[in-house]
Amino acid sequence: MPEFKTEPIVVPSDSGLLPAGERDRRVALTSFRGGDSRVQVPTREVICYECGSKSRVPSAALSANCIHCHAHLNMADVEIRPGSRRLTVRTLGDVHVQPDTVLSHLSVVCRHMEVEGRVSGSFRCSGTLRFCESTRVGGTISARRLVVDKGVQLELGSGAAAEEVEVYGQLSGILQAKKKVTVYRGAVLEGNCKCPDIEVRPGGRYVGNDSY
Ligand SMILES: [Zn+2]
Known part of the structure; x- marks a missing residue:
């Protein structure tokens, strides 16, 4: 009798987050691409005061999370x-x-x-x-x-x-x-x-x- 193996549904990863390649693929699938009508939110570059890494955040935001260390960043x-x-x-x-x-x-x-x-x-x-x-x-x-x-x-x-x-x-x-x-x-x-x-x-x- 041939052995039947199912494909794993969950992509295994240590962090519990999706691996970068899979994440980017899903983001690309679900992102809105309206060509010229695409809304450009003005952003600014900030340096996280916890880890020192750079992130881009919407200019009008009053707080955000660092994309690197997930620290809460106050912008007020x-x-x-x-x-x-x-x-x-x-x-x-x-x-x-x-x-x-x-x-x-x-x-x-x-x-x-x-x-x-x-x-x-x-x-x-x-x-x-x-x-x-x-x-x-x-x-x-x-x-x-x-x-x-x-x-x-x-x-x-x-x-x-x-x-x-x-x-x-x-x-x-x-x-x-x-x-x-x-x-x-x-x-x-x-x-x-x-x-x-x-x-x-x-x-x-x-x-x-x-x-x-
Ligand atoms: Zn950080």
Whole structure:
């Protein structure tokens, strides 16, 4: 009697998810292809703050899940007000610290951040981190662009790393910049600065030693 074997209905896979090839085939079968009438949802590229991988998400979305590590990604903008007790912020949106806010041990991961209050802690921004109020930051700072406004004294307790740094006020501490540091007229940069390109404009001052 010939042996009868059925085909497995479920495609075996360790993760419980469909293998990539099978998944893509099914997605292709069920995806709508309307040629020119196809609706293009505007998307933006985000970097997951948990695993560091890039994903594309709809621009208007307020939250999403990382396609790599499935972490929940908050995309809303966050306001930190005076009297706020919130100490941890994780968002792909922007953070604004309002004037008269005083907070230490604040931990922020976001896109752009504007600091008008006196806050300390650690800040990681994929975009611009701008200080509009004098403060001493005890934790580490990392940003694509770090800006210290005119009249602002920023003291770095544990140092800062950025691609570009623009100093219009006073910045002191250990600074590491991948691309460029610009010290503008009337500004002072004090401390140890590691950067391949430090430009001190006329009227600006750089006190310290660079490692290049
Ligand atoms: Zn992730």
